[in-house]
Amino acid sequence: MKASLRWLVTHVEVAPLGLPQWQTRFRGGHYTGSFHNNIMAALCRGRHRWKGLKGLQVFTRNLAGRYDYDLVVIGGGSGGLACSKEAAQLGQKVAVLDYVEPTAKGTKWALGGTCVNVGCIPKKLMHQAALLGTAIKDSKKYGWQMPETVHHDWATMAEAVQNHVRSLNWGHRVQLQDKKVKYLNLKGSLLDEHTVRGLSKAGKETILTTKNIVIATGGRPKYPTQIPGAVEHGITSDDIFWLKRAPGKTLVVGASYVALECAGFLTGIGLDTTVMVRSVALRGFDQQMAGLVTDYMVAYGTRFIWRSVPKRVDKLSSGTLQVTWSDTETGREHKDTYDSVLWAVGRAPETKALGLDKLGVQLNKQTGKILVGPDESTSVPNVYAFGDISEGRPELTPTAIKAGKLLAHRLAGHSADLMNYDNVATTVFTPLEYGCVGLSEEEAERRLGKDGIEVFHAFYKPLEFTVAERDASQCYIKVICERGGHQKILGLHFTGPNAGEVIQGFSMSLQCGATYSHLLQTVGIHPTCAEEVVKIHITKRSGLDPTVTGC
């Protein structure tokens, strides 16, 4: 009751027509789920007819059940937004809480989560800028007289990118409103399996009761806090896209796709960029492909410091940062100075402030991620989690969106379909793009043995590279098939221009169970890079030269 009174006080501005006592009166539950859903469905059907009737909202609320909401989603990123909008479309009463904790450097952003603000969107746009940088060099070969060095203005690019991001933030706000999802700019945590506590920036508290809770708070870049100077002087991918000035000579620490993508676009716009790698690049990806990606970057002008770990970062009186690192093989220490140091040493889930321990929501102790079932359920009933926050899920926007929508359908009782996390394609937007779907060669070998798989491969030369006189040594395609039977395709890997656009259709064919002969039966599209996939015919086992010649 106490909680409810507090709710009454703080919630008035949010839901002026709410009748808070209902939620407590009905808590404990006489309504069955299906009854509840029936009412909701009836309301849904009736909505059009009753449109404009005064008092409808009161009525709705009265019947919405023993809780304020059917669903409260914590986290307004790709997954959370998709889930909340979908649930609302299905007639559920939904609120979504989103709150961005500023970075150590003070960077903050609005609704939309990592993808929109500090991930996919700004990184792809900056990658496009870098590709244009390469295009300028190519254009000389195509007959344009260009100045020897072309100046790039960071502020112009960053401002354009940031404006686009802001327009997306706004778009998400409008969509939530259109779809009748209550948006609350509050930091959410769980009080129990039906109660969410929201905290505003000013410290004001709001209590929301709900039938179901979905946690989709994603993750944030990690800082290596044990390294002196790391937090004070370093930035992460949460800052880079929002910098007002070019980061200058930059050291990127880490070799995940985030690290390589950032280093790639910084190099592409003409900045002196170095990547420091402790062990391997693109861990978890096919390592032959990872090698091609980094080889291309080396040729592209990105410097690499292999097998090294940073020891400390000191700010010199000149304002530049002195980084001390040690070579893990020789043990020797090295120093160099940089204008910026970007940590890309992994991402950590945002689970700490959610109050999960009190509720007994089980986490993976090592990763800190929430343990989930195939239906995204946690160890606590009525509490679900998906996206980057959940253990073992790919950290990708489209999987979060799809999983979120399917979860909404299940919570609304509309379907029992589960998310299929197999054959999820992904693309790394490094200077030479790398797209893949299915298994890496290592993983295929581990599952079926070296004799159980047949690997078709080809080194090809994109037509756009020929006149531009660009080295195509890293443009490569690998199709991993079962060796026996119909030669079902297990994995498909592609490095080259437009890899993201190339791989999507193939990922669908894998989804449909494509075999090697399905590739052969499809007529190529000439002259494209993608046609090389359906022309592939040299096996690794044969030892023949896989270089494509002629049309």
Place this chain on the structure above:
Amino acid sequence: MQLVKIRRLLHVSLQRHELIRRGMASDRASTAETTRFDFLVIGGGSGGLAGARRAAELGANTAVIESHKLGGTCVNVGCVPKKVMWNAAVHAEYLHDHSDYGFATENAQFSWETLKAKRDAYVSHLNRIYRNNLDKAKIQTIQGYARFTDDREPTVEVNGKKVTAPHILIATGGQPSVLSDDEVPGASLGITSDGFFELETLPKRSVIVGAGYIAVEMAGILATLGSKTSLVIRQTGVLRNFDAFISANCTKELQNNGIDLWKNSQVKSVSKTDKGLEVMIVTKDPEKKNDEKISTIEEVECLLWAIGRQPNTSGLNIGSMGVDTDERGHIIVDEFQNTSRPGIYAVGDVCGQALLTPVAIAAGRKLAHRLFEGKKDSKLDYSSIPTVVFSHPPIGTVGLTEEEAINSNGKENVKIYKTSFTPMYHAITSRKSQCIMKLVCVGKEEKVVGLHMQGLGCDEMLQGFAVAIKMGATKADFDNTVAIHPTSSEEFVTMR
């Protein structure tokens, strides 16, 4: 000098073949002067070369007769130099976007001469690769024009020498159609796509005639590289055999790109002045039947006819061979590429079906497997062939148009999904271009029978979807595929 050398080489190797063959066919003394092969290919383009190489791999003693440069249309005056020019035009488009992305590249000057030199060098490089590939495969290359003789057994004569084989493949391709000066006075003052690749400078003022994909591509390249370009079409839209959605959008995009579009128009006459060509155009008012307007475009540097292509059969003397052709001269073949004369086959553009390099290549290879590996069922499936038009932005299409699907399945059994959006690349550019997409689905299971799109990146998007559609993918398969973010192709799997 080069020619003498080739002739000598040819002579030496012909002798070698004669010696080998004579031993094996000693009972045919009467044909001793005729060189015999297992497989004789007329035409060293995409289809002919692919068929010849595959046959040679399968052990057939093979020869290729080519009158011009190896590689045919695709390599010399088609796909390859066209795509090089399109790539150059894409760079011209990027120039508009550089400042939006932060690069300072104002006033970049373009040199057509540099581009042409590089393009020619690349094409010559490919010609050499083709030659080497044939040599490596021990395939005899015969330079010259082939003509069927009156011999009882199908035989061709090249440079006065007779050559024969139990299997002869005609893969002579096609060439741009032209109008005679009788049909349009001064028509011969214009060029075709073949002539486009000989242009030494960028024409300041161009007029393209035609509404097919070649006209669209040529107009796009010229306009984007800075030529003031007019496109003359007989009706109101380009690409009229494409899905109406694409046809309408492409017509709009041409105009967005600054191409001056002359609808319901035809060239009446062409004349030459000291300032260039004067192209007289007659435009009909579709509302009023007899209302015609005559206009003149002056100072035209390049008049390009892109009004279709015709098969290369003249001079082959196929008429006397019992090889049937259609009314437009295309060789009629069955699904196994057999012509009406046993022992003579045809693939590629000369057959007039799906005029595409990969189609000719695949058909040539399938035939080789049938003839020389005993694979009786080896034939190309001509359904669901994906194709791309390198317009600005590019078009990708596979399968049936909406109209075709409705005609064969009934309107009530066809469901259409469509979307259009601004690709993210253009999110921060002042130059904008939409991406449009359409799925044509049939039946209760919503089998996807057609996929059509135009937009940035559509050229590279199509291939993978084509595999899935060939496999019989349904709309549900599209829905079950997880997107790749952020791409344009993901819109296909998130369509509602």
